[in-house]
Amino acid sequence: MSFSDWLSLLSQQILATDLLQWTAIILSVAEVLLARANKVWLYPTGIVATVISIYILTKAGLYAESLLNGYYVVMSIYGWWYWVKKQDNHPVTITRSTAAEWRITTAISLLGCAALYFLLRHFTDSTVPLWDAWVSSTAWAGMWLLARRKLENWILLNISNAFAIPLLFHKDLPLYALLTIFLFIVAVVGYLDWKRKLTHVLRANSKN
Template sequence: MLNMLYLAIMNISQELSQWWHQQTAIEMAGFVTGLACVYLAAKNNIWNWPFAIVNVSIYIFIFFKAHLFADMYLQVYFLWMNIYGWYYWSHKPGAALKTPVKLITRQQVLLLSAAVIVFTIILGSVLKYTTASYPYIDSFCAACSMGAQILMARKVLENWLIWIFVNVVYVGVYLFKDLHLTAIMYAVYIGIALLGYIEWRRDWKKQME
């Protein structure tokens, strides 16, 4: 019995070691910077933005190689939004220690929903004639992510709820594309996004006191 247990542990260890050595250095760098930027954002720390800029630059290359073209162009968009977010968070009002957290408005919900639907249909219809993988799913996730990134840059609390949803979908996509380390990173993102929602909601409540 002990011998069988020992052999099972050794087999698992060997498989994990083999899997680890199959991961590329660039995906590892994306994994580390991705976790750092999302964790800092969840903690309402402005230094999430430089980490985010490095992270999206890495993933432009990774997604190009994986033929996830909607995600690749999404990273280009993120690059500009991260620069904007860094600028916006740096210009806090008056004597405030941080830029205040806001709640989403009804108008923002309607505009965001319409934009996601239109963007998904148009981009998905274009990408299905290319070598893109999962054109409509990829386009839908890209559209949701674009909306969530705008809300994060503007410090709207509900951005985290969108990230939780879209990251669940992304985990499945990356597993199917054999981007295992990236799938793990997005699984961790789900937990961090939940933390971000709790932290930002706490900050918003303090503002209301």
């Protein structure tokens, strides 16, 4: 298939996308913009977008992705509560992952993938159990590193995104694939920004 044929197919898929998917995508983009602007409305916006996405992904047979989005809902509710509560905690500083943390990250990715694959293969009608499991397990690993403010979280999240993009196109979810491409770019920018901040802190500490 030529590039022009691919673009034509993509445009046809986008035009055929229903209103529910458009709503979820628009709200997801709004969530990212609200997060960048540091507005509390990012949480209710994200919750609605994610709940819709769970329905759409489940309908498409991406059960591990749906489970992953369920986690996003829980964390968004917690984040919303934490924001309103305004607890005065010291932020965790950005650092690189240690060897022990890399072992845990690898375990989450591989064992998580194996467990999800087993469940999807034997208890669902998933047509892409390994693919779906790998996308979700690497995202879980990335979120674990993100919670610990580790620079490498962006690498794991983009490994997940890189596999998710063709998976979403394969499942005829072009808008979600384009959203994931957008998130891939955001993660690259996030990695570079965190690396710059970490380098600045290390240089400042070396002078003391």
